[in-house]
Each structure stands twice: as C-alpha cells, then as structure tokens.
Amino acid sequence: MFTLDNRLESDSAYVCDLTLCQVRLMNDKHYPWIILIPKVGGIREIYELSLSDQQQLMKESSKVSRILSEYTNADKMNVAALGNLVPQLHIHHIARFESDVAWPGPVWGVVNAEPYSQTALSDRVGALAELLSGSM
Amino acid sequence: MFTLDNRLESDSAYVCDLTLCQVRLMNDKHYPWIILIPKVGGIREIYELSLSDQQQLMKESSKVSRILSEYTNADKMNVAALGNLVPQLHIHHIARFESDVAWPGPVWGVVNAEPYSQTALSDRVGALAELLSGSM
Numbered sequence: 453m454f455t456l457d458n459r460l461e462s463d464s465a466y467v468c469d470l471t472l473c474q475v476r477l478m479n480d481k482h483y484p485w486i487i488l489i490p491k492v493g494g495i496r497e498i499y500e501l502s503l504s505d506q507q508q509l510m511k512e513s514s515k516v517s518r519i520l521s522e523y524t525n526a527d528k529m530n531v532a533a534l535g536n537l538v539p540q541l542h543i544h545h546i547a548r549f550e551s552d553v554a555w556p557g558p559v560w561g562v563v564n565a566e567p568y569s570q571t572a573l574s575d576r577v578g579a580l581a582e583l584l585s586g587s588m
Numbered sequence: 589m590f591t592l593d594n595r596l597e598s599d600s601a602y603v604c605d606l607t608l609c610q611v612r613l614m615n616d617k618h619y620p621w622i623i624l625i626p627k628v629g630g631i632r633e634i635y636e637l638s639l640s641d642q643q644q645l646m647k648e649s650s651k652v653s654r655i656l657s658e659y660t661n662a663d664k665m666n667v668a669a670l671g672n673l674v675p676q677l678h679i680h681h682i683a684r685f686e687s688d689v690a691w692p693g694p695v696w697g698v699v700n701a702e703p704y705s706q707t708a709l710s711d712r713v714g715a716l717a718e719l720l721s722g723s724m
Contacts, residue, residue: 496664507646517633530685
C-alpha cells in the first residue's frame, strides 16, 4: 500500500496525480523543483518497479521534465533518484539556471530551502497542475 | 552522429555497449560508478530521445542499476542525469554505501576522484562487462 513519506510531504506541495506517480513541488524558491513519487508501496529503487511501471515512470518523468523546462525556460534539467535520506522512491526533476545559487553543482546541501510565499506557491502549483493535466 | 565527449572519455573506462548506450566505469575508486551514454548525437535531455529510445534507456538503466547493486552489495543506488558541466547526455549509476566518503549526500564535489590501479580497473571492467553481457 502507498503512503507518502512524512518528510516528502512536509518539504513539498501536492500538484496532481499522474497514472503512476504523485506530482509534488518542492517548497524551495531557489529552484523550480518537482518530485515524482510512484504510488507503489515498499519500493526504494527504480528497478524494483514492475517493467510496465518502469516504462510508465519514463513517460511521466519525460513529460514533467519537458513541461518544467519549457515553463521555466531552464538552461538544463537535472533528473535524479537518490534517496539516501528518504528511502521511499522519489525522482527529482529540477530546472537549473546558470544564475542559480548552486550552478554548476548539484543543488543538494548548498543552501537551506527557502519557502515560497503562500500566493507564489499556489500560483505555481496551479500553473503546473494545468500544464500537466494534458494527456500523456 | 555520436561522438563521446572528451571529458567523459578521460574520466572513465569503456566497459561494453548495450543496444542504446555505451557503458563506462568512472575511474574513481571511492564509488562503484557506471555511466550510460546513449549513442545518439546532439542530445542533452532524456526527453529529447525518441519515445522508443527513452523506453530502451529505462531497460538498460534498470539492468545496470540492479547488476551494479548486486555486484557491490550496495546500500542504495543513486541514478542521475545532471549534465550541468558536460552537455552530452549521460546517466550516472552510483553504488552508495553508508560507509562511503560522501554518505548520505550526493557524491559530486565531495572529494577528488582517485583512480583505480591498472589491475583493479581492468578486473572491475572485466567483471562488469561479463555481468552485463546477459540478455536484456
């Protein structure tokens, strides 16, 4: 059974559900940063998903990457499944800019998360939910 | 046309070719670290691959992750497509251990790469090439 990890829940805001994954926006205004969490219990690695779920994850990951890149006019997308601290499988999709605080390094551990204002968060979540609502 | 990026070539050793990707071992004994480079020219993002190449990449990435995890008895696999410094699309597959120098953070930028001895490198490359030679 799928239950969202407490830390993922507290660090991010619900955007929408896709066929396999829940889509959440990290509440850190340093980077446009979406995480995909496959709604499958007890999975830590992508290769532990069924073959059909792996293929669906690729479809959803590419859709999210393309849409987030176009929406933010990113210089580069960073896509990563790490999970050293949070064991529940989640895949980061981070729009990167040559002007961002961590460029060209990875974003993890560089600066503390800085939450969006409530208005900015709901605006961004709404915009992304609408963009992602199109067919796969 | 596909030409391997010079920096990827100098930082890693050839292991084998899969249907879509060239498999290379990063020459850094801190971490068992494989990179997959799709043999497609001019691609920076996974979503820029054709849909069939995206599906093939998922198959090869999961195979490499599972085999590297089992071969090294890793605590966690880290799988990431970053490419902020090297634009050619390449996907990292890193076997992580609670005892490694970067745990629990990501590996990038923590310590300088430490090359394997020539014997250790060829032994590891040979072992991985044999493990990966099985059918997809």
